Amino acid sequence: EVQLVQSGVEVKKPGESLKISCKASGYNFSPYWIGWVRQMPGKGLEWMGIIYPGDSDTRYSPSFQGQVTISADKSTSTAYLQWSSLKASDTAMYYCARRAGAYWYFDLWGRGTLVIVSS
Amino acid sequence: ENVLTQSPGTLSLSPGERATLSCRASQSVTGSYLAWYQQKPGQAPRLLMYHASSRATGIPDRFSGSGSGTDFTLTISRLEPEDFAVYYCQQYGSSPATFGQGTKVEIK
Numbered sequence: 001e002v003q004l005v006q007s008g009v010e011v012k013k014p015g016e017s018l019k020i021s022c023k024a025s026g027y028n029f030s031p032y033w034i035g036w037v038r039q040m041p042g043k044g045l046e047w048m049g050i051i052y053p054g055d056s057d058t059r060y061s062p063s064f065q066g067q068v069t070i071s072a073d074k075s076t077s078t079a080y081l082q083w084s085s086l087k088a089s090d091t092a093m094y095y096c097a098r099r100a101g102a103y104w105y106f107d108l109w110g111r112g113t114l115v116i117v118s119s
Numbered sequence: 120e121n122v123l124t125q126s127p128g129t130l131s132l133s134p135g136e137r138a139t140l141s142c143r144a145s146q147s148v149t150g151s152y153l154a155w156y157q158q159k160p161g162q163a164p165r166l167l168m169y170h171a172s173s174r175a176t177g178i179p180d181r182f183s184g185s186g187s188g189t190d191f192t193l194t195i196s197r198l199e200p201e202d203f204a205v206y207y208c209q210q211y212g213s214s215p216a217t218f219g220q221g222t223k224v225e226i227k
Contacts, residue, residue, distance in 0.1 A: 037164075045156075045164065045207055045218040061215040062120070095163055104211035105154035107175065109163040 002026035004034075004096050004110035011116045012086050019082035020113045022096030029077035030054040033099035035106060036070060036081045040092045050099060051079060086117045121146045121210050123219035131227040138195040140222045142208035147188050149212030155184055155193045158221075159204045167206075168193065198224070 007021045022034060035050035049060040053072040060070070072079045079096055094113050097106035122145040132138055142153065151171040156164040166175040168184040171191055181196040195202055203226050208219040 044220045045158075045209075047209075047216045047218060059214070097164075100166075100169065103152065103169065104214075104216045105152075105166065105169050105209060106156075106164075107166050107169075109165070111163050 002108060004098065004108060006094075006096060006110040006113045009114045009116070011118070013119055014086055014088055014117055016086050016117075017082070017084050018086055018115065019080050020094060020115065022079045022081075022110050024077045024079075024098070030074050032101075034072065034079040035097050035099060036068075036079075037095045037097060037106075038064075038092050039095065039112075045095075048081070048094075050104075053077075053079065086115075088117050088119075090115060091117045120215055121148065121213050121217055123208055123210055123217055125206075125208060125219035125222045127222060128220075129223045129225060131225050132198055133227045134198050134200055136198050138193075138198055138202070138224055140193040140195075140206055140224075142186075142191040142193070142219050144189045144191075144210055146213070148191070148210045151187045151191075152210060152212035153184075153186070153191050154209045154211065156207045156209065157202075157204045158207065164207065195224075200226075 005023045030053045036048040038046040048064045049070045051058045051070045051072050069082045096110040098108040100107035124143045126141045153171045155168040158164040172184045183194045205221045205223045207221045
């Protein structure tokens with residue numbers, strides 16, 4: 001089955017670091033860009049950034065540049081989203097999603113990772 | 120960036136009725152590169168339409184998309200109970216790709 005499996009709920013304190021994962025299965029990981037999308041509680045979708053696992057080419061939305069780091073490991077078919085110092089405002093659901101071939105929309109989504117940042 | 124504004128914010132309709140959702144862009148969307156997604160509570164978004172009017176795999180034909188330039192529409196011809204959800208548009212004609220704020224289709 002073609003799917004993206006995301007890591008589980010995370011509860012962290014402000015200032016802590018975090019790395020969440022998105023593991024692809026059922027298809028060849030390297031040639032498909034993987035993006036990350038944020039959804040704050042009760043809010044809409046925000047495009048954060050995207051990575052090409054084949055060569056780790058990474059693009060960030062200006063709103064998220066410098067705030068997070070996106071990476072990928074071809075050997076494990078896994079993409080990552082990480083923070084060096086979390087803030088309460090990072091509390092959100094984070095989805096990974098596969099870019100559909102040559103176009104920048106997403107045809108396959110993970111179920112999301114809930115990140116809660118609270119003191 | 121290209122800002123997408125969806126209207127209405129909430130659409131209250133009964134099963135069997137027609138739903139018309141609007142997505143307006145602040146700049147022309149290159150190539151009509153616009154997608155629509157459906158999100159139900161507690162679930163990830165699901166791709167419905169791409170290139171403004173192409174249905175994604177497995178999407179029933181009661182869903183249709185249209186538009187070009189700055190104005191796009193998603194139409195659900197006859198609402199089924201499973202169609203009550205939040206719908207988002209996304210443009211991917213310019214960088215960064217952006218989403219609209221969503222339209223909730225609720226049961227009247």
